[in-house]
Amino acid sequence: MDAIDLSLVDLLRGNARLSYAELARQVGLSAPAVHERVGKLESSGVVRGYRADVAxxxxxxxxxxxxxxxxxxxxxxxxxxxxxxxxxxxxxxxxxxxxxxxxxxxxxxxxxxxxxxxxxxxxxxxxxxxxxxxxxxxxxxxxxxxxxxxxx
Amino acid sequence: MDAIDLSLVDLLRGNARLSYAELARQVGLSAPAVHERVGKLESSGVVRGYRADVAxxxxxxxxxxxxxxxxxxxxxxxxxxxxxxxxxxxxxxxxxxxxxxxxxxxxxxxxxxxxxxxxxxxxxxxxxxxxxxxxxxxxxxxxxxxxxxxxx
DNA sequence: ACTCTCTGTGGATGCCATCGACCTGAGCCT
DNA sequence: AGGCTCAGGTCGATGGCATCCACAGAGAGT
Incomplete structure:
Protein backbone atom coordinates (compact mmCIF):
# COMPACT_ATOMS: atom_id res chain seq x y z
CA MET A 1 0.00 0.00 0.00
CA ASP A 2 2.09 2.91 -1.25
CA ALA A 3 0.86 6.31 -2.34
CA ILE A 4 -0.11 5.04 -5.79
CA ASP A 5 -2.25 2.29 -4.30
CA LEU A 6 -3.98 4.86 -2.14
CA SER A 7 -4.65 7.01 -5.18
CA LEU A 8 -6.10 4.03 -7.02
CA VAL A 9 -8.31 3.22 -4.07
CA ASP A 10 -9.49 6.82 -3.88
CA LEU A 11 -10.22 6.96 -7.59
CA LEU A 12 -12.17 3.71 -7.49
CA ARG A 13 -14.11 4.77 -4.40
CA GLY A 14 -15.17 7.81 -6.38
CA ASN A 15 -15.99 5.96 -9.60
CA ALA A 16 -15.72 2.20 -9.69
CA ARG A 17 -16.25 2.02 -13.43
CA LEU A 18 -13.11 3.91 -14.44
CA SER A 19 -11.17 1.94 -17.05
CA TYR A 20 -7.68 0.70 -16.29
CA ALA A 21 -6.43 2.97 -19.05
CA GLU A 22 -8.00 5.98 -17.34
CA LEU A 23 -6.68 4.97 -13.93
CA ALA A 24 -3.25 4.57 -15.52
CA ARG A 25 -3.38 8.10 -16.86
CA GLN A 26 -4.42 9.48 -13.48
CA VAL A 27 -1.62 7.84 -11.53
CA GLY A 28 1.06 8.00 -14.21
CA LEU A 29 1.62 4.30 -14.80
CA SER A 30 0.91 1.97 -17.71
CA ALA A 31 -2.40 0.15 -17.93
CA PRO A 32 -0.94 -3.32 -17.25
CA ALA A 33 0.82 -2.03 -14.13
CA VAL A 34 -2.47 -0.60 -12.83
CA HIS A 35 -4.24 -3.81 -13.73
CA GLU A 36 -1.82 -5.79 -11.62
CA ARG A 37 -1.98 -3.38 -8.68
CA VAL A 38 -5.76 -3.39 -8.62
CA GLY A 39 -5.75 -7.19 -8.87
CA LYS A 40 -3.52 -7.36 -5.81
CA LEU A 41 -5.70 -4.90 -3.92
CA GLU A 42 -8.66 -7.14 -4.67
CA SER A 43 -7.04 -10.43 -3.73
CA SER A 44 -5.52 -9.00 -0.56
CA GLY A 45 -8.95 -7.89 0.57
CA VAL A 46 -8.38 -4.15 0.45
CA VAL A 47 -10.95 -3.82 -2.32
CA ARG A 48 -13.88 -6.04 -1.42
CA GLY A 49 -16.02 -5.36 -4.46
CA TYR A 50 -17.66 -2.76 -6.63
CA ARG A 51 -21.21 -1.62 -6.07
CA ALA A 52 -23.62 0.57 -7.91
CA ASP A 53 -24.99 3.23 -5.58
CA VAL A 54 -28.74 3.13 -6.17
CA ALA A 55 -31.37 5.52 -4.81
CA MET B 1 -38.39 0.72 -14.48
CA ASP B 2 -39.50 -2.63 -15.83
CA ALA B 3 -38.23 -6.06 -14.77
CA ILE B 4 -35.15 -5.78 -16.97
CA ASP B 5 -34.16 -2.47 -15.40
CA LEU B 6 -34.53 -4.04 -11.98
CA SER B 7 -32.30 -6.93 -13.05
CA LEU B 8 -29.68 -4.51 -14.33
CA VAL B 9 -29.79 -2.58 -11.06
CA ASP B 10 -29.42 -5.79 -9.09
CA LEU B 11 -26.52 -6.98 -11.22
CA LEU B 12 -24.73 -3.66 -10.88
CA ARG B 13 -25.34 -3.51 -7.15
CA GLY B 14 -23.59 -6.86 -6.94
CA ASN B 15 -20.71 -5.98 -9.26
CA ALA B 16 -20.45 -2.48 -10.62
CA ARG B 17 -17.64 -3.39 -13.00
CA LEU B 18 -19.60 -5.82 -15.14
CA SER B 19 -19.18 -4.99 -18.82
CA TYR B 20 -22.19 -3.98 -20.88
CA ALA B 21 -21.63 -7.12 -22.94
CA GLU B 22 -21.88 -9.26 -19.82
CA LEU B 23 -24.94 -7.41 -18.56
CA ALA B 24 -26.49 -7.91 -21.98
CA ARG B 25 -25.93 -11.66 -21.78
CA GLN B 26 -27.45 -11.82 -18.32
CA VAL B 27 -30.65 -9.98 -19.23
CA GLY B 28 -30.99 -11.26 -22.79
CA LEU B 29 -30.64 -8.00 -24.69
CA SER B 30 -27.97 -6.59 -26.97
CA ALA B 31 -25.11 -4.55 -25.57
CA PRO B 32 -26.25 -1.23 -27.08
CA ALA B 33 -29.72 -1.72 -25.62
CA VAL B 34 -28.23 -2.31 -22.18
CA HIS B 35 -25.96 0.67 -22.63
CA GLU B 36 -28.92 2.90 -23.30
CA ARG B 37 -30.95 1.52 -20.40
CA VAL B 38 -28.10 1.99 -17.94
CA GLY B 39 -27.52 5.50 -19.26
CA LYS B 40 -31.16 6.34 -18.57
CA LEU B 41 -30.97 4.83 -15.10
CA GLU B 42 -27.99 7.07 -14.41
CA SER B 43 -29.46 10.27 -15.76
CA SER B 44 -32.80 9.70 -14.06
CA GLY B 45 -31.02 9.39 -10.71
CA VAL B 46 -31.80 5.75 -10.03
CA VAL B 47 -28.11 4.89 -10.26
CA ARG B 48 -26.21 7.61 -8.42
CA GLY B 49 -22.71 6.28 -9.01
CA TYR B 50 -20.37 3.35 -8.73
CA ARG B 51 -18.15 2.85 -5.72
CA ALA B 52 -15.37 0.49 -4.81
CA ASP B 53 -16.11 -1.17 -1.50
CA VAL B 54 -12.86 -0.83 0.45
CA ALA B 55 -11.98 -2.39 3.81
C1' DA C 1 29.71 -8.20 -8.86
C1' DC C 2 26.00 -11.69 -9.45
C1' DT C 3 21.60 -12.93 -9.25
C1' DC C 4 16.83 -13.09 -7.51
C1' DT C 5 12.70 -10.78 -7.17
C1' DC C 6 9.52 -7.23 -7.78
C1' DT C 7 7.54 -4.11 -10.54
C1' DG C 8 7.49 -1.79 -14.37
C1' DT C 9 7.15 -0.96 -19.93
C1' DG C 10 5.93 -1.98 -24.79
C1' DG C 11 3.79 -4.60 -28.34
C1' DA C 12 0.23 -7.77 -30.04
C1' DT C 13 -4.36 -9.62 -30.12
C1' DG C 14 -9.05 -10.23 -29.43
C1' DC C 15 -13.04 -8.36 -26.97
C1' DC C 16 -15.78 -4.42 -25.76
C1' DA C 17 -17.91 0.28 -26.02
C1' DT C 18 -20.17 3.05 -28.83
C1' DC C 19 -22.07 5.13 -33.01
C1' DG C 20 -25.14 5.16 -36.89
C1' DA C 21 -28.43 2.96 -39.89
C1' DC C 22 -32.24 0.43 -39.99
C1' DC C 23 -36.27 -2.60 -38.15
C1' DT C 24 -40.50 -3.57 -35.62
C1' DG C 25 -44.64 -3.17 -32.89
C1' DA C 26 -47.92 -0.21 -30.13
C1' DG C 27 -50.81 3.50 -30.02
C1' DC C 28 -53.38 6.89 -32.30
C1' DC C 29 -55.40 9.89 -35.76
C1' DT C 30 -57.96 10.29 -40.00
C1' DA D 1 -58.16 -0.25 -42.33
C1' DG D 2 -54.20 2.43 -43.45
C1' DG D 3 -50.51 4.81 -42.29
C1' DC D 4 -47.71 8.24 -38.92
C1' DT D 5 -44.84 8.49 -35.16
C1' DC D 6 -42.11 7.16 -31.56
C1' DA D 7 -39.85 4.14 -28.27
C1' DG D 8 -36.82 0.81 -28.03
C1' DG D 9 -34.73 -2.88 -30.23
C1' DT D 10 -30.92 -5.35 -33.54
C1' DC D 11 -26.92 -5.41 -36.53
C1' DG D 12 -22.45 -4.06 -38.31
C1' DA D 13 -18.30 -1.28 -38.21
C1' DT D 14 -14.53 1.00 -35.88
C1' DG D 15 -11.47 2.52 -32.55
C1' DG D 16 -10.10 1.98 -27.77
C1' DC D 17 -9.35 -1.07 -23.97
C1' DA D 18 -8.17 -5.34 -21.36
C1' DT D 19 -5.01 -8.59 -21.05
C1' DC D 20 -1.16 -11.67 -22.17
C1' DC D 21 3.69 -12.09 -22.93
C1' DA D 22 8.53 -11.11 -23.21
C1' DC D 23 11.75 -8.37 -21.47
C1' DA D 24 14.19 -4.34 -18.73
C1' DG D 25 15.90 -2.02 -14.53
C1' DA D 26 16.29 -1.10 -9.37
C1' DG D 27 17.35 -2.94 -4.79
C1' DA D 28 18.46 -6.42 -1.47
C1' DG D 29 20.99 -10.17 -0.01
C1' DT D 30 25.15 -13.20 -0.53
Missing amino acids: PESIGLGVTALIGIVEDSGADTDDMLESLRVLPEIESCYFMAGVESFLLKARVGTIAELEQLIVRLNRTPGVASTRTAIALSTKWENRPQPVGSPAA | PESIGLGVTALIGIVEDSGADTDDMLESLRVLPEIESCYFMAGVESFLLKARVGTIAELEQLIVRLNRTPGVASTRTAIALSTKWENRPQPVGSPAA
Missing part, protein backbone atom coordinates in the same frame (compact mmCIF):
# COMPACT_ATOMS: atom_id res chain seq x y z
CA PRO A 56 -33.22 3.18 -2.45
CA GLU A 57 -36.64 4.74 -2.84
CA SER A 58 -36.51 4.13 -6.59
CA ILE A 59 -36.28 0.39 -6.01
CA GLY A 60 -39.04 0.31 -3.44
CA LEU A 61 -36.96 0.64 -0.30
CA GLY A 62 -38.08 4.00 0.95
CA VAL A 63 -38.05 3.31 4.68
CA THR A 64 -34.76 3.31 6.58
CA ALA A 65 -34.57 2.37 10.24
CA LEU A 66 -31.85 1.92 12.81
CA ILE A 67 -32.52 -0.81 15.30
CA GLY A 68 -30.66 -1.41 18.54
CA ILE A 69 -30.68 -4.93 19.95
CA VAL A 70 -30.28 -5.86 23.62
CA GLU A 71 -29.04 -9.39 23.95
CA ASP A 72 -30.41 -11.98 26.36
CA SER A 73 -27.98 -12.73 29.13
CA GLY A 74 -26.50 -16.12 28.28
CA ALA A 75 -27.55 -15.96 24.65
CA ASP A 76 -25.39 -17.55 21.99
CA THR A 77 -24.19 -14.50 20.10
CA ASP A 78 -23.02 -16.46 17.05
CA ASP A 79 -26.35 -18.21 16.63
CA MET A 80 -28.16 -14.92 16.94
CA LEU A 81 -25.88 -13.35 14.35
CA GLU A 82 -26.66 -16.13 11.92
CA SER A 83 -30.37 -15.51 12.41
CA LEU A 84 -29.83 -11.84 11.69
CA ARG A 85 -27.66 -12.49 8.66
CA VAL A 86 -30.50 -14.35 6.99
CA LEU A 87 -32.77 -11.31 7.02
CA PRO A 88 -32.14 -9.44 3.76
CA GLU A 89 -33.61 -6.20 5.09
CA ILE A 90 -30.64 -5.76 7.41
CA GLU A 91 -28.12 -3.89 5.30
CA SER A 92 -25.56 -3.31 8.03
CA CYS A 93 -24.84 -4.90 11.39
CA TYR A 94 -22.43 -3.49 13.96
CA PHE A 95 -21.39 -5.05 17.24
CA MET A 96 -21.45 -2.14 19.66
CA ALA A 97 -20.10 -1.10 22.99
CA GLY A 98 -23.00 -0.34 25.32
CA VAL A 99 -26.24 -1.87 26.53
CA GLU A 100 -27.40 -2.56 23.01
CA SER A 101 -25.01 -5.19 21.67
CA PHE A 102 -25.96 -4.72 18.05
CA LEU A 103 -27.01 -1.86 15.90
CA LEU A 104 -28.72 -2.70 12.63
CA LYS A 105 -29.49 -0.55 9.66
CA ALA A 106 -32.53 -1.94 7.92
CA ARG A 107 -34.25 -0.90 4.73
CA VAL A 108 -37.81 -1.83 3.83
CA GLY A 109 -40.54 -0.59 1.54
CA THR A 110 -43.26 0.32 3.98
CA ILE A 111 -43.88 0.91 7.65
CA ALA A 112 -45.93 -2.30 7.68
CA GLU A 113 -42.89 -4.24 6.54
CA LEU A 114 -40.82 -2.56 9.22
CA GLU A 115 -43.34 -3.69 11.79
CA GLN A 116 -43.06 -7.26 10.55
CA LEU A 117 -39.29 -7.07 10.70
CA ILE A 118 -39.35 -5.81 14.28
CA VAL A 119 -41.72 -8.59 15.30
CA ARG A 120 -39.43 -11.15 13.70
CA LEU A 121 -36.42 -9.66 15.47
CA ASN A 122 -38.12 -9.80 18.84
CA ARG A 123 -38.93 -13.45 18.26
CA THR A 124 -35.34 -14.27 17.38
CA PRO A 125 -33.64 -16.40 20.07
CA GLY A 126 -31.07 -14.36 21.94
CA VAL A 127 -32.86 -11.06 21.43
CA ALA A 128 -34.08 -9.58 24.71
CA SER A 129 -35.43 -6.34 23.31
CA THR A 130 -35.19 -3.96 20.39
CA ARG A 131 -35.32 -0.20 20.04
CA THR A 132 -36.16 1.24 16.63
CA ALA A 133 -35.49 4.73 15.34
CA ILE A 134 -36.80 5.74 11.93
CA ALA A 135 -34.81 7.90 9.55
CA LEU A 136 -37.09 10.63 8.25
CA SER A 137 -34.61 11.54 5.55
CA THR A 138 -31.10 10.65 4.51
CA LYS A 139 -28.96 13.75 4.13
CA TRP A 140 -26.08 11.71 2.71
CA GLU A 141 -24.85 8.19 3.00
CA ASN A 142 -21.62 6.28 2.45
CA ARG A 143 -19.77 9.33 1.32
CA PRO A 144 -16.21 8.17 0.63
CA GLN A 145 -13.74 10.24 2.60
CA PRO A 146 -10.58 10.93 0.58
CA VAL A 147 -7.59 9.29 2.13
CA GLY A 148 -4.80 9.32 -0.44
CA SER A 149 -3.09 12.69 -0.15
CA PRO A 150 -3.59 15.03 -3.12
CA ALA A 151 -4.55 12.39 -5.70
CA ALA A 152 -4.14 13.85 -9.18
CA PRO B 56 -11.81 0.76 5.96
CA GLU B 57 -9.12 -0.47 8.33
CA SER B 58 -6.77 -1.03 5.39
CA ILE B 59 -6.90 2.66 4.53
CA GLY B 60 -6.39 3.83 8.08
CA LEU B 61 -10.02 4.22 9.10
CA GLY B 62 -10.31 1.52 11.73
CA VAL B 63 -12.64 3.29 14.15
CA THR B 64 -16.35 3.49 13.40
CA ALA B 65 -18.71 5.45 15.62
CA LEU B 66 -22.38 6.33 15.59
CA ILE B 67 -23.16 9.74 16.98
CA GLY B 68 -26.57 11.07 17.93
CA ILE B 69 -27.06 14.82 17.90
CA VAL B 70 -29.59 16.73 19.98
CA GLU B 71 -30.38 20.06 18.40
CA ASP B 72 -30.55 23.36 20.22
CA SER B 73 -34.09 24.66 20.44
CA GLY B 74 -34.31 27.45 17.88
CA ALA B 75 -31.23 26.32 16.01
CA ASP B 76 -31.01 26.81 12.26
CA THR B 77 -31.06 23.23 11.05
CA ASP B 78 -29.80 24.06 7.56
CA ASP B 79 -26.79 25.97 8.86
CA MET B 80 -25.96 23.12 11.21
CA LEU B 81 -26.23 20.63 8.37
CA GLU B 82 -23.78 22.62 6.30
CA SER B 83 -21.33 22.59 9.20
CA LEU B 84 -21.69 18.83 9.42
CA ARG B 85 -21.35 18.31 5.70
CA VAL B 86 -17.92 19.90 5.76
CA LEU B 87 -16.54 17.26 8.12
CA PRO B 88 -15.17 14.45 5.94
CA GLU B 89 -15.23 11.94 8.78
CA ILE B 90 -19.03 11.88 8.67
CA GLU B 91 -19.82 9.21 6.13
CA SER B 92 -23.58 9.19 6.61
CA CYS B 93 -26.08 11.61 8.09
CA TYR B 94 -29.71 10.78 8.80
CA PHE B 95 -32.43 13.10 10.02
CA MET B 96 -34.23 11.07 12.64
CA ALA B 97 -37.49 10.92 14.45
CA GLY B 98 -36.82 11.20 18.19
CA VAL B 99 -34.97 13.37 20.66
CA GLU B 100 -31.76 13.11 18.69
CA SER B 101 -32.46 14.95 15.44
CA PHE B 102 -29.48 13.55 13.61
CA LEU B 103 -27.63 10.29 13.58
CA LEU B 104 -24.15 10.33 12.09
CA LYS B 105 -21.92 7.48 11.09
CA ALA B 106 -18.32 8.63 11.40
CA ARG B 107 -15.10 6.88 10.51
CA VAL B 108 -11.71 7.89 11.88
CA GLY B 109 -8.31 6.33 12.32
CA THR B 110 -7.88 6.49 16.08
CA ILE B 111 -9.80 7.10 19.27
CA ALA B 112 -7.90 10.37 19.63
CA GLU B 113 -9.27 11.52 16.30
CA LEU B 114 -12.74 10.50 17.40
CA GLU B 115 -12.32 12.62 20.52
CA GLN B 116 -11.36 15.61 18.39
CA LEU B 117 -14.36 15.05 16.15
CA ILE B 118 -16.72 14.93 19.12
CA VAL B 119 -15.25 18.14 20.52
CA ARG B 120 -15.71 19.84 17.18
CA LEU B 121 -19.30 18.61 16.95
CA ASN B 122 -20.12 19.93 20.41
CA ARG B 123 -18.72 23.31 19.42
CA THR B 124 -20.82 23.44 16.27
CA PRO B 125 -23.60 26.06 16.46
CA GLY B 126 -26.98 24.40 16.79
CA VAL B 127 -25.66 21.30 18.53
CA ALA B 128 -26.98 21.01 22.09
CA SER B 129 -25.41 17.68 22.91
CA THR B 130 -24.00 14.53 21.37
CA ARG B 131 -24.10 10.88 22.31
CA THR B 132 -21.44 8.58 20.85
CA ALA B 133 -21.52 4.81 20.52
CA ILE B 134 -18.46 2.99 19.22
CA ALA B 135 -18.70 0.02 16.89
CA LEU B 136 -16.44 -2.71 18.22
CA SER B 137 -16.71 -4.63 15.00
CA THR B 138 -18.62 -4.49 11.76
CA LYS B 139 -20.35 -7.77 11.03
CA TRP B 140 -21.42 -6.57 7.60
CA GLU B 141 -22.18 -3.28 5.98
CA ASN B 142 -24.10 -2.01 2.95
CA ARG B 143 -25.13 -5.44 1.88
CA PRO B 144 -27.28 -4.96 -1.22
CA GLN B 145 -30.65 -6.60 -0.78
CA PRO B 146 -31.86 -8.21 -4.00
CA VAL B 147 -34.97 -6.54 -5.31
CA GLY B 148 -35.45 -7.65 -8.88
CA SER B 149 -37.36 -10.92 -8.77
CA PRO B 150 -35.37 -13.99 -9.84
CA ALA B 151 -32.70 -12.21 -11.87
CA ALA B 152 -30.97 -14.71 -14.15
